[in-house]
Amino acid sequence: MRSKPANDTLNHQAVYDLIQSVPAGKVTTYGDLAMALGNPGASRAIGRILGQNPNPIVVPCHRVVMSDGRLGGYANGILRKKELLEREGLAFAKGSVNNFDQVRIKLPSSTHGLIRKSGIRS
DNA sequence: GCCATGGCTAGTA
DNA sequence: GCCATGGCTAGTA
Numbered sequence A: 001m002r003s004k005p006a007n008d009t010l011n012h013q014a015v016y017d018l019i020q021s022v023p024a025g026k027v028t029t030y031g032d033l034a035m036a037l038g039n040p041g042a043s044r045a046i047g048r049i050l051g052q053n054p055n056p057i058v059v060p061c062h063r064v065v066m067s068d069g070r071l072g073g074y075a076n077g078i079l080r081k082k083e084l085l086e087r088e089g090l091a092f093a094k095g096s097v098n099n100f101d102q103v104r105i106k107l108p109s110s111t112h113g114l115i116r117k118s119g120i121r122s
Numbered sequence B, C: 001g002c003c004a005t006g007g008c009t010a011g012t013a
Helices: A012-019 A030-036 A040-052 A078-087
Strands: A008-010 A114-116
Touching: A008 A012, A008 A040, A012 A030, A012 A040, A030 A040
Parallel strands: none
Antiparallel strands: A008 A114
C-alpha cells in the first residue's frame, strides 16, 4: 500500500543503542525490540532498519532473530549470521536456535524510541 | 510496492 | 497462508 495511517515512527539510533545491550551468547527478537521501544507493531520495520546501516562492529544485529527462534535475515547472508552465533556458543537444529527461551534475553524498556510525527490533524 | 516480522486462522495427517 | 504494520525507494507528474 502506498499510503498509510501510522502516526508513530521509530528512532533508528535508539534501535541500534538497544541492540548493544544484547551480550554474546544471547539473542533478542525483532518484536521484542519493537516492544521495548514502545511500538509493538513495528517488528517488520525493525528488520528493515537493521538491514539499512548498522556498523556491524559495534551493533551486533546478528543477535536479532525471529520470535519463533528461526534466524530471520542478515545483510551478509544468513549463513554468516549463523556462523557468528555459533561462534558465540549457540547451536541450531532445523534452522532454529536451540533452547530459545534460555538464550532470549529480556530487554530494558527504552523511553526515547518513539518519535511523534508532527502535523497530524486531529 | 517492497521487506531481515508476527499472530492468527484453516485445513491436513 | 493471509494480512496488518512501519520504513523506505523507485519512478512518474
